[in-house]
Amino acid sequence: MEMTRRGFLIVTGAVGSGVALSTFGLDLGPVRAYAEELDKAKRLKAAKQVTTVCCYCSVGCGLICSVDKVTGKIFNIEGDPEHPINEGSLCAKGAGFFDLTEANKYRLRKVLYRAPGGMDWEEKSWDWAIPRIARLVKDARDKGFVARNAKGELVNRAETIAHLGSSNVDSEECWLMVTKARALGMVYIDHQARV
Amino acid sequence: MTNHYIDLKNSDCILIMGSNAAEHHPIAFKWILRAKERGAKIIHVDPRYTRTSARCDYHVPLRSGTDIAFLGGMIHYILTENKFFKEYVVNYTNASFIVDSGFHFKDGLFSGYDAKKRKYNKETWVFEKEGSGIPKRDMTLSHPRTVFQLMKRHYSRYTPDKVSGITGVSKENLLKVYAEYGATGAPDKAGTECYALGWTHHTTGSQIIRTMSMIQLLLGNMGIAGGGVNALRGEPNVQGSTDHCILYGNLPGYLKMPTASLDTLEKYLHKCTPETKDPQSANYYQHYPKFFVSLLKSFWGEKATPENGFGYHWLPKMDDGVAYSLMHLFDKMYEGKIKGLFAVGTDPAVSAPNTAKVRKALEKLDWLVGENIFDNETHSFWKGPGVDTKSVKTEVFLLPASASMEKEGSQSNSGRWVQWKYKAAEADGDAIPVGEITIRIMAEIQKLYAKEGGPNAEAIVNLKWDYTDRQGRYDALKVAKQINGYFLKDTVIEDKGTKTEFKKGQLVPTFGMLHADGATSSGNWIMSGSFGANGENKMAKRGKEDPTGLGLYPNWSFCWPVNRRIIYNRASCDMNGKPYNPKRKLLEWTGDKWVGDVPDGPWPPQADKAKGKYPFIMKADGLGALFGPGMAEGPFPEHYEPLEGPLAKNPLSGQLINPAIELFKSDLDKVANADARFPYVCTTYSCTEHWCSGALTRWQLWLLEMQPELYVEIGEKLAKEKGIQNGERIKVSSIRGEVPCVAMVTKRFQPFTIEGKTVHQVGLPFNYGWLFPKDGGDSTNFLTPTVGDANTFCPEYKAFMVNVTKL
Amino acid sequence: MKGIELVKLIDTSLCTACRGCQVACKQWNEVPAFRTKNNGSYQNPPDLQWNTWTLIRFQEYEDAGGKFTWLFRKDGCMHCTDAACVRVCPSGALYHTPFGTVGLRKEKCIGCKECVSACPFNIPRYDKATDKIYKCDLCQGRLQDNLSPACVKSCPTGALTIGAREAMIKKAHARAKALGGDANVYGDKFVDGTHVIYVLKEKPEVYDALPVNPHVPLSVMAWKDLLKPLSLVAAGGVLAASFLHYIIHGPKTPDDADNQTKEGGA
Amino acid sequence: MTDIEGASARLAREIGNVLERNPQSRNILQAFEPILQEKARLAERIVCKQIDPSAIDRSRLAGGIPVIRQTPLLLPEDPWEEIVRAVIPAIIQGFPALRAELLVLQKGIDDGTIRLSDFYRAQDGHPVLARWAAAIVVRQVAIDFLLWAAEKPVLENRRRTLQEVLSTSGWDRGYCPCCGELPSVAVIHEKIPQRWLHCSRCGHDWRFSRTLCPCCARESQREMPYFFVEGREQETAFICASCKRYLITVNHIGDLEEHDPDVLAMGMAHLDLLMQQKGFLPMTVSAWNVFD
Structure with missing residues (x-):
């Protein structure tokens, strides 16, 4: 920014920098009291705004989320005015994007597990679930592994495991899931683009 | 999309067919209305009058499953x-090519059909070649075996009378649409088409879209602003998930999955790398080996060496001629052959066809790992209606995932804009991003194989899997850079005389610089260039410049490939590089370079016999394919009836259904064509208040209040015939299953006159499932057949036969 | 905020019935959703209710020439200048605001339902549980913060706009002229002009639940001029209201509109 | 109602509304109201040599060179005497404490020892100011304040004639395309949440990105920090993590009626105080945001 503010002031001649209200006998008591009251009552809230993209249809409208810095919760979502596609406007579902955040009580918050024959979900931890899943994957893969097909050609297929989804996750996550699946030798791989 | 959302404003005539844009892509519809304000004509062709029809210039109803007849007539x-x-047409398409004398079309079948295998032997679908190997061409288009004449003869059968008898569209409406859209053939006019699942959900889905591409080629609408063929896709990142190929038949970047017969890397590359003898054809896929080897290097890093074919053998191989799509997956699961399933952010228990078979198949799983932000009918299949929960032995995990605004990463809209988004808030509770879940599970599996070994263990143990940040958390930026690709050793790139030096570990700025000798890695070649060599993340760019004024916004996010906003854009200029329509200048050759959008290939225009190239650089012969031998069911789209339709005989030929589709044979895959028990054509769709299977929107009470439960829309005449009152609870049934729902008697479905007979059509949304809300209705797909498109296996949800009876 | 006289324009020729306004109204006013049934129409809830202050009405219309079109009309309070409801309201719950709209002080409403029978557009809705009536107040709180109503803010197609009275009426007539055919402006000619006006593509009589020439009912006139001052002076609002309601409308019938079921989903 | 009475009535109503919501700013608002009212009247009444809009080099403007760098906006031949004679009583009415000094200044101007045209003719204004201060016993800050008040109607008048050029210039910088000053207050609209910056010196409003800092142009779409008053979500101050500046911003400003962002900013003086206490600097000095 080569045009700094200081540069202009000299050129324009105005010298407003020295102007200060108190030097003109203005009673700023009420404002100071109010400011202090806000500060003491912790009513001055720190927040941030973040740009994101809508997670409904594939038009890709831009959004701006306002987030309370203390609680970390999103408290407002609006269209991104700079975004050339939606230019700040949103459709009915996009405007309801807020209902997908943790404000919606139906959102999943816990690792859930259903034992074989079980009648309901139980809550588990990640540290319990991840190793258990890895073991199940290895056993299913090894048991059903097809190194060579009927014609004797080398195929290295893990035919007993399948993967479905998703076109509702980020591209980097899609790539990771595909890479994991192909490294495991899976061929039954598909997702919503098919339906 | 060949073009993109904002570009719709540049169009003079927009055909919305196979889409309900106002309801499902409201902001795209805003751009369509901008075109309308400029005087464009907006036409809606759809079996049902919808909220889109209400805002278009006019609506033309047609029977579901007859789109090719309608477009063939055009x-x-x-x-x-x-x-x-x-x-x-003469210069930019293969209209002038001469087809082999062995090729013919008789009574619905092309030459080379094998009825037993239901597949074609395509050896006669080839062009006659000069001695030099370049296809012969008759630029006057008069030779009887030119593509042009064959096409003319093929579609001479699609007379207005014949098409009206098949589609149920009045001749008057047909000619009105044909005239209006046909007018965009003028050089200064642009016509475009918006489609969605209304076109893909057919056994002839791919050919419907191809027919429209042929129309756009004939009218010169391909590659111009306000033209092209535009898919308004339904999911936020379906373009990204398709680009990264969570698809059985492809590897990231639409590379082909190896089959068993290609037992060496060389054989595979030879088969997948097209050749051409025509110096003017860029045939860009000649660089296929660079993309494929760079992909293998991105998987296995240094472990992938020239000696081991860069790990080619570690990749699984499909059996030749066998498919593993979603329908095949559930077919095998139903046979008990699939033991474990990862279901990530998806609800096939509602959205897959033939729900009865799908839910029975799920019961045979040993384990199911679900990753989602809400529970749904798939994750809780074991407590669904009619399931003996105790007897289902499946072990089920439901892992809580972060929603899209709770994680950083990129999403591609279907206009190919790859947009970076930031993390606004922490997900609540134990929810973590799907990326993190995937990393942790695979890392754990790698540990097991490192310790215990197993079949083809190298593929797992050698996999490069270090995508976490210092705190060990999923790092989206690291993955994005791995996808973009790196130079794996110091490299010097020579381009038009200038040499540029790149260091080992530097990001590759464009896929043009990828190597086939292992010197570069790239997780997905079409995404190469989403980072600059200096590390700039172009997906996060927010530049508002629009120098062409056409709404390209070249500096807003990254658009694959190489930030080209409209594909095939060199076809918008004549052979000397002068724009056909100066008022809507997309590209122009200024003597030494192209100005405007990123050109579809840097070479001079075609007229330069020495260095010039044809505009369709991804095609082997560089020209638009009016004759398309790549399709499974024939080089020219032909109308075939749906698998389950109202007619016993195809009015156009002796071939009733698409001869190349695969038929599924399980005991639950019954079909009832032209069957008095199921006399009404049925189609499925969604509604603006819900989204896809409703797995996200059904949990939002303000949306649910407006569309609380499953309904079927029935024409007034049919309802009177059946004595059905509006709002009455009734039952819709097909040979595969039945669905109780509410009757919505409406004028928006009118009976069709098909081949002189009255045929009624009804339709249902598919947004409901038993889990929530209680008594809101269950999956509509109890009705739909397990059958799909001959090329893509995309299921035929849009046309099958049902009956409608009181409860 | 001492504001200027405002008019909200509903241009039905731009509306795609996406119902973003219906959701935005409930979100802003924090009004609960009900567990509804589908009774054969996209229109849901089926009618204005105490928890539904604006409603998109879906109507399938075939004109004399057999041309079919699907009409969408955003129903809700018309905010009349000569508001019958304000006239009959004994407790001052309903009042004219500086913006020309009809405000509703919920705490003052005594549930006498006089306004329900007086309103020429059949808008106010009574809730038995709280014994109060509810209707759109054009987001009085937002207007005071100089903000447009929640529905106007949410509309993605520009069908809903708000502004100074003369400018919006002029804009409506210009749009009707541009549309041609039977297009007309509805609302600026009766009850001394309403502060919600429509651009309709068809004649008013075509539309469901839209009175052709709405006017303040005669009984209300009598009530205002002759009886209301007397009653308020003599016996206080409540007693007088129920006595007079008996004379004019017969006994207070249990409200038939109490069909709402349990709040929210499962 | 003529345009002047209209504007004046609107200003009074706006100040009334702000007082209703933020009574603690009464002293500031009542002090500046006479000056703002006088400025509005003068901007209509005074006759200044007009700048020919076609003389502005549009490409330099698009390149970020403001009008004031292309042609002076304050000319010696502007009607300073007429302005000062109207402005001084207004300042005295708002700031009685300056009464004595301003009357001395008025006398100095009447008897010719102080000619404002000298200041605007001089390349560097400081020596002229020093000479004036020596000639009459007045604090430098009082002269500054008079100059600041006197320039406003001239800048406003000239800015209006350049409005068409300015609004179509494609200006995308954080400082004012007219007088080069940084914004003192911004507004974010509610329906289409665009951000508009306001220059309190010449009164120009221009649209600006929401993810860039107007002062140092730092891009921060990952995190755009700001503060707001709980229960008054409209009252916010956006801050920049790198240049440590803050910008008072009326978030989701009402769109039913025209607004005077300066008046709204005065109503949020408490935010200025709180931000300055937290060590942030305002992007510019607008006379009512520096307290001591």
Whole structure:
């Protein structure tokens, strides 16, 4: 920014920098009291705004989320005015994007597990679930592994495991899931683009 | 999309067919209305009058499953009324090619059909070649075996009378649409088409879209602003998930999955790398080996060496001629052959066809790992209606995932804009991003194989899997850079005389610089260039410049490939590089370079015999394919009836259904064509208040209040015939299952006159499932057949037969 | 905020019935959703209710020439200048605001339902549980913060706009002229002009639940001029209201509109 | 109602509304109201040599060179005497404490020892100011304040004639395309949440990105920090993590009626105080945001 503010002031001649209200006998008591009251009552809230993209249809409208810095919760979502596609406007579902955040009580918050024959979900931890899943994957893969097909050609297929989804996750996550699946030798791989 | 959302404003005539844009892509519809404000004509062709129809210039109803007949009639009109853009067709398409004398089309079948295998032997679908190997061409298009003449003869059968009898569209409406859209053949006019699942959900889905591409080629609408063929896709990142190929038959970047017979890397590369003898054809896929080897290097890093074919053998191989799509997956699961399933952010228990078979198949799983932000009918299949929960032995995990605004990463909209988004808030509770879940599970599996070994263990143990940040959390930026690709050793790139030096570990700025000798890695070649060599993340760019004024916004996010906003854009200029429509200048050759959008290939225009290239650089012969031998069911789209339709005989030929589709044979895959028990055509769709299977929107009470439960829309005449009252609870049934729902008697479905007979059509949304809300209705797909498109296996949800009876 | 006289324009020729306004109204006013049934129409809830202050009405219309079109009309309070409801309201719950709209002080409403029978557009809705009536107040709180109503803010197609009275009426007539055919402006000619006006593509009589020439009912006139001052002076609002309601409308019938079921989903 | 009475009535109503919501700013608002009212009247009444809009080099403007760098906006031949004679009583009415000094200044101007045209003719204004201060016993800050008040109607008048050029210039910088000053207050609209910056010196409003800092142009779409008053979500101050500046911003400003962002900013003086206490600097000095 080569045009700094200081540069202009000299050129324009105005010298407003020295102007200060108190030097003109203005009673700023009420404002100071109010400011202090806000500060003491912790009513001055720190927040941030973040740009994101809508997670409904594939038009890709831009959004701006306002987030309370203390609680970390999103408290407002609006269209991104700079975004050339939606230019700040949103459709009915996009405007309801807020209902997908943790404000919606139906959102999943816990690792859930259903034992074989079980009648309901139980809550588990990640540290319990991840190793258990890895073991199940290895056993299913090894048991059903097809190194060579009927014609004797080398195929290295893990035919007993399948993967479905998703076109509702980020591209980097899609790539990771595909890479994991192909490294495991899976061929039954598909997702919503098919339906 | 060949073009993109904002570009719709540049169009003079927009055909919305196979889409309900106002309801499902409201902001795209805003751009369509901008075109309308400029005087464009907006036409809606759809079996049902919808909220889109209410805001279009007019609505033309047609019977579900007859789109190719409708569009074939338009080709007939364009050719007979001489509306096609001759210079464009002669120079930019393969209209002038001469087809092999062995090729023929008789009574619905092309040459080379094997009825037993239901597949074609395509050896006669080839062009006659000169001695030099370049295809022969008759630029006057008069030789009887030119593609042009064959096409003219093929579609001469699609007369207005014949098409009206098949589609149920009045001749008057047919000619009105054909005239209006045909007028965009003029050089200064642009016509475009918006489609969605209304076109893909058919056994002839791919050919419907191809027919429209042929129309756009004939009218010179391909590659111009306000033109192209535009898919308004339904999911936020379906373009990204398709680009990264969570698809059985492809590897990231639409590379082909190896099959068993290609037992060496060389054989595979030879088969997948097209050749051409024509120096003017860029045939860009000649660089296929660079993309494929760079992909293998991105998987296995240094472990992938020239000696081991860069790990080619570690990749699984499909059996030749066998498919593993979603329908095949559930077919095998139903046979008990699939033991474990990862279901990530998806609800096939509602959205897959033939729900009864799908839910029975799920019961045979040993384990199911679900990753989602809400529970749904798939994750809780074991406590669904009619399931003996205790007897289902499946072990089920439901892992809580972060929603899209709770994680950083990129999403591609279907206009190919890859947009970076930031993390606004922490997910609540134990929810973590799907990326993190995937990393942790695979890392754990790697540990097991490192310790215990197992079949083809190298593929797992050698996999490069270090995508976490210092705190060990999923790092989206690291993955994005791995996808973009790196130089794996110091490299010097020579381009038009200038040499640029790149260091080992530097990001590759464009896929043009990828190597086939292992010197570069790239997780997905079409995404190469989403980072600059200096590390700039172009997906996060927010530049508002729009120098062409066409709404390209070249500096807003990254658009694959190489930030080209409209594909095939060199076809918008004549052979000397002068724009056909100066008022809507997309590209122009200024003597030494192209100005405007990123050109579809840097080479001079075609007229430069020495260095010039044809505009369709991804095609082996560089020209638009009016004759398309790559399709499974024939080089020219032909109308076939749906698998389950109202007619016993195809009015156009002796071939009732698409001869190349695969038929599924399980005990639950029953079909009832032209069957008195199921006399009404049925189609499925969604509604603006819900989204896809409703797995996200059904949990939002303000949306649910407006569309609380499953309904079927029935024409007034049919309802009167059946004595059905509006709002009455009734039952819709097909041979596969039945669905109780509410009757919505409406004027928006009118009976069709098909081949002189009255045929009624009804339709249901598919947004409901038993889990929530209680008594809101269950999956509509109890009705739909397990059958799909011959090329893509995309299921035929849009046309099958049902009956409608009181409860 | 001492504001200027405002008019909200509903241009039905731009509306795609996406119902973003219906959701935005409930979100802003924090009004609960009900567990509804589908009774054969996209229109849901089926009618204005105490928890539904604006409603998109879906109507399938075939004109004399057999041309079919699907009409969408955003129903809700018309905010009349000569508001019958304000006239009959004994407790001052309903009042004219500086913006020309009809405000509703919920705490003052005594549930006498006089306004329900007086309103020429059949808008106010009574809730038995709280014994109060509810209707759109054009987001009085937002207007005071100089903000447009929640529905106007949410509309993605520009069908809903708000502005100074003369300018919006002029804009409506210009749009009707541009549309041609039977297009007309509805609302600026009766009850001394309403502060919600429509651009309709068809004649008013075509539309469901839209009175052709709405006017303040005669009984209300009598009530205002002759009886209301007397009653308020003599016996206080409540007693007088129920006595007079008996004379004019017969006994207070249990409200038939109490069909709402349990709040929210499962 | 003529345009002047209209504007004046609107200003009074706006101040009334702000007082209703933020009574603690009464002293500031009542002090500046006479000056703002006088400025509005003068901007209509005074006759200044007009700048020919076609003389502005549009490409330099698009390149970020403001009008004031292309042609002076304050000319010696502007009607300073007429302005000062109207402005001084207004300042005295708002700031009685300056009464004595301003009357001395008025006398100095009447008897010719102080000619404002000298200041605007001089390349560097400081020596002229020093000479004036020596000639009459007045604090430098009082002269500054008079100059600041006197320039406003001239800048406003000239800015209006350049409005068409300015609004179509494609200006995308954080400082004012007219007088080069940084914004003192911004507004974010509610329906289409665009951000508009306001220059309190010449009164120009221009649209600006929401993810860039107007002062140092730092891009921060990952995190755009700001503060707001709980229960008054409209009252916010956006801050920049790198240049440590803050910008008072009326978030989701009402769109039913025209607004005077300066008046709204005065109503949020408490935010200025709180931000300055937190060590942030305002992007510019607008006379009512520096307290001591």
